[in-house]
Amino acid sequence: MRLADVKRPWRHPGRLSFVALAIGLGFIVWYFGWLSTEAQDLAYQIPGMLAPIAIVAGVVLYQPDNRRPWILLAVSQVLMVMGDWAWVILEHLGLELFPSIADALYLSGQALTAVAVIGLVRGRIPGGDRAGLIDALVVAVGAALLTWTFLIAPLVTDPSASMLDIGVALAYPALDVLLLGVLVRIMLAPGHQVPSLRFLLIALILMLAGDFPYAFMLLEDTYHTGDIIEITWLAASGFYAAAALHPSMREVARPTEASEGQLSPARLAMLAAASLMAPTVLVVQGVLGEAVDIPVIATGCVVLFLLVIARLGGLVKDLRATLQQRRSLEEELEHRALHDPLTGLPNRALFYERLEQALRHRSEQVAVLFLDLDDFKTVNDTFGHQVGDELLRLVGDSLRHTVRASDTVARLGGDEFAILVDRDASVAAATSLAGRVLTAVGAPKPIADRDLAVGTSIGISVGASGDTTAERLMREADVAMYVAKSHGKSGFSVFDARTHDGVVRTMGLQADLERGIREGQFELHYQPIISLESGEIAGIEALVRWRHPTRGLLLPGDFIHLAEMTGAIVPLDRWVIEEASRQSAAWGADGPTGNGRFLSVNLSPLALVHPGLVDLVASCLKRSGLAPRQLMLEITESAQPDPTAVAETIAALKVLGVRLAIDDFGTGFASISRLLDSPFDVIKIDEGLLQSMKTDARAGAIVSGVLDLGRRLGSTTIAEGVEDASQVTELRQLGCDYGQGFHFSAALTAEDLEAAVRVETAPAIWSRRSQRERISRFLG
Ligand code: C2E
Ligand code: MG
Ligand code: MG
Secondary structure (H helix, E strand, O other): OOHHHHHOHHHOOOHHHHHHHHHHHHHHHHHHHHOOHHHHHHHOHHHHHHHHHHHHHHHHHHOOOOOHHHHHHHHHHHHHHHHHHHHHHHHHHOOOOOOOHHHHHHHHHHHHHHHHHHHHHHHHOOOOOHHHHHHHHHHHHHHHHHHHHHHHHHHHOOOOOOHHHHHHHHHHHHHHHHHHHHHHHHHHOOOOOOHHHHHHHHHHHHHHHHHHHHHHHHHHOOOOOOOOOHHHHHHHHHHHHHHHHOHHHHHOOOOOOOOOOOOOHHHHHHHHHHHOHHHHHHHHHHHHOOOOOHHHHHHHHHHHHHHHHHHHHHHHHHHHHHHHHHHHHHHHHHHHHHEOOOOOOEOHHHHHHHHHHHHHHOOOEEEEEEEEEOOHHHHHHHHOHHHHHHHHHHHHHHHHHHOOOOOEEEEEEOOEEEEEEOOOOOHHHHHHHHHHHHHHHHOOEEEOOEEEOOOEEEEEEEEEEOOEOHHHHHHHHHHHHHHHHHOOOOOEEEOOHHHHHHHHHHHHHHHHHHHHHHOOOEEEEEEEEEEOOOOOEEEEEEEEEEEEOOOEEEOHHHHHHHHHHHOOHHHHHHHHHHHHHHHHHHHOOOOOOOOOOEEEEEEOHHHHOOOOHHHHHHHHHHHHOOOHHHEEEEEEOOOOOOHHHHHHHHHHHHHHOOEEEEEEEOOOOOHHHHHHHOOOOEEEEOHHHHHHHOOOHHHHHHHHHHHHHHHHHOOEEEEEOOOOHHHHHHHHHHOOOEEEOOOOOOOEOHHHHHHHHHHOOOOOOOOHHHHHHHHHHHHO
16 A cells, blocks of 8 residues: 555545445444344344445446356355344244254355355466365365364264254355365465455455354354354455455456465475374374274375375476476577577587587598678678578578588578588598589578579588697688689689688788778878879879788778678778868868869779768768869779669769769770760779880770770870870870879878978979979978
8 A cells, every 4th residue: 555545545446345344343343332132133134235235336346357256255145144034033933943944045155155266266276276276175174074073073973963953064064164175275376365365365264263163152052142253254244345345356366377386384384284183183082081083083094195195296296397397498508509599500619519529539531611601691681681581591401401411510600601521521522512502502592472592602621630620620611711702602612721821811801901990090192193284283093001000001902802892892982082071171272182183082883882972972072172073083994883873873973063083994894885885074094004005006006096085075084004204205195184103103191292282383294203302302
């Protein structure tokens, strides 16, 4: 009860119950304090008549799901009251009082009470609480033994009693014992007892507390109307009413969480007392010098003994079930620790264990196949994780069906699988297995109304115990897988120590790459692009460098390809555009990007089609203060992303007004047609083509043709890799607009370039020597 409820008891949900109990208490005080015996005879009926009305009111008020038991309870109360009325009337008429119609009404009322209560609480014990049932029986049998010995036996042995007398007299205590059993049963049932149930239990206890002494008094003929014992029955009516009037009456039958019949100390004491009833009776009869009722006591003993055995059996069974449950839980946990939940395959830990075991116990060779699905990320990104998971499951299945039963297939994590062949494992056997695996995994798999096919790259390593370790075999297979991937996907490769070093280095780089982007290890250098006509700086190209913490300064050739393979190129290129714009703004109007000079940035085709690029370029334009025409995006023409996505992005970039350059022109195949298809503003002639010009006359013809084409298309042309003055002269004659190369300047840091631009005012073409002089001058 909350404090607020104490202050306003009329607000309390159980207020009607308390009203019923208060009325009952007031009545009892009035009954015993003020009334004469005759008045008591009549007044005694009042609570019994009010109780059924209260019960029906409760049913109407709270609408419990199961009304029948409550109605039965009301009827049982009515029957008892009718019994009382019959008694009073018979007494007044001076008629035979025992046995009479009153007893019939009483007995049926009491039986109905038991039925009603059982009906009310039956739902509480859905699983059937066997332990509780047995314990209730133990108590009931113990009570029955007592009842028989001290209440029934004296009656039965009374020679004046007729069969009917005995039968009726027997029925009362028998019903009480039944009610006692029901009471104990409910009290022992696990779970929370709502107030309504508590009231019900109190009513039952009161009834029993009255009935047993009453039976004894009848026997001794000491009972009279107005006896203090009547308190119990009068109060019981109040509690029945209170039970029905409490809102929790709807929940009396609510199932409780089934817990085993635990043996609390109190419960154990009760059981011990009940099962010791037989010897107790024996002792009491011996002390009183009464005849010992051997058959009854013996029967009671046997029944109690059997019940205790049954109870023990239940406990043992519970214990065994608990142990079994624990064992299967342990097995389950162990399985989970060693298996992948998605595919059910062994996991990395178990795979290592088996591999180590194989190396320890087998003298033959052992083969490890390391599998990595090709472009699995795309499947996840395109179709969602559910489809991805399903695909992994199906791949696991096809692997399982492809290998022999003695081989181990494991999922190492993500889209990585591994196969261990620890019998007859030769390189030939392993490669033939790899071939079968490629076919099985590559077969289209029906997932969500479509057929999905996924390729896989397999690395193979073979070794024997003594020569190698599990750790080494796994690493070698991993390296071989990487080699297989780099040879084009859906293939396999056997580990070869010679390729080992290079691959391991690259793999290390891959892990470093993402961290490098996060930790700001990249920087931009800028290479001037010179107007061949005026010799002035027309623009600059930003070129990324990686200041690797252990390997020193790395050039794009060392990592751009890797970044493109892993997708890290996208964040890298975004960073490059942002950094270049920031730098341009920092230089200001007098800097390298002042005076209308352009800033050129390289973009991988992958980054080009990445969503958000156009927005990024727009915001960078704003931040850098560059006019749109001052920003140039160089796209290598050899790479081929999805053409429609490229077309859309390029169109959007055109709207922004930035310039687009086709980079390394002359290295690909479809160069000319690409040029005609796409609206590039600038053509950058590849440095390789320029080198060839020196030795190959056809290269010269091609360069001249490209420059001619550029002019016709209205494109600006830039020659890359200009290394000497003769090239400058030749390019100028051929009509090339700009030149870029070591002859003018290598890529410089932002500060060096800024200083160089300040120095450079004279319109003389930078010679390689004069450039060196200038640079050494401002470098100090
Ligand atoms: P690129 O865009 O064609 O850049 C020109 C490359 O040629 C640069 O190499 C430059 O240092 C080099 N070079 C300049 N003058 C000469 C010369 O006279 N002779 C010779 N032989 N080479 C010269 P770098 O900086 O190593 O860049 C290589 C490539 O890496 C670039 O070729 C570009 O395709 C790519 N790259 C550079 N930075 C980025 C970037 O930020 N993002 C992306 N996606 N790619 C970049
Ligand atoms: Mg470039
Ligand atoms: Mg280039």
